[in-house]
């Protein structure tokens with residue numbers, strides 16, 4: 642059993658990580674699914690009343706309400722799958738919920754990219770209403786997410802993935818983590834030192850990880866992660 646959670650500010654790459662998981666046949670449970678389900682259960686319109694229900698859930702049942710409601714969905718998927726990805730974690734209180742339930746089988750990945758990089762990618766994505774057209778700007782969205790406790794959740798991550806390289810390199814990175822249950826190489830910082838050995842033990846010497854990590858530098862076309870590429874060393 643392995644439950645992988647992702648956390649990251651808007652435009653950091655959580656959706657891309659979920660896509661990689663699905664391509665690998667790994668079910669993805671998003672916090673949004675939980676809220677949509679609850680909205681439908683209350684006889685409301687999931688497309689319109691989503692925000693109100695998310696807020697109501699937290700007010701009625703506390704800040705971990707959405708995470709708690711996601712647990713049966715995750716456990717259901719774990720009946721038939723070894724690994725499940727949980728997308729959309731927003732606070733350290735939610736991290737507590739997953740750690741309490743899944744213990745060492747829970748791995749939190751923080752996906753990070755600088756503000757300007759995320760702003761450019763969100764513009765290019767074209768999904769969001771631009772600030773100039775009355776949409777919520779990225780700074781305001783960041784602020785709102787941080788208000789939920791996202792910084793504290795990110796600080797709890799077992800693995801930090803800097804998504805500043807090419808999309809191919811990011812996909813490869815996430816695939817490697819999902820398949821091996823660990824970083825697979827030494828490029829990710831680990832903010833929680835006592836989890837490091839767990840990662841290495843659980844999959845650091847998985848043979849599948851080797852070819853993937855070796856091929857990564859070739860995939861990178863973006864120059865923003867030069868320092869990462871320079872520090873890349875073959876695994877002993």
Ligand SMILES: Nc1ncnc2c1ncn2[C@@H]1O[C@H](COP(=O)(O)OP(=O)(O)OP(=O)(O)O)[C@@H](O)[C@H]1O
Pocket residue numbers: 649650651652653654655656657658762763765766804805806807808809811
């Ligand atoms: N390494 C990358 N190189 C180029 N484009 C990328 C990279 N990573 C992500 N993107 C693109 O940036 C956009 C934002 O990524 P994504 O949608 O995965 O972010 P998110 O964290 O899910 O954002 P949100 O929280 O707003 O839903 C997408 O269009 C995605 O394809």
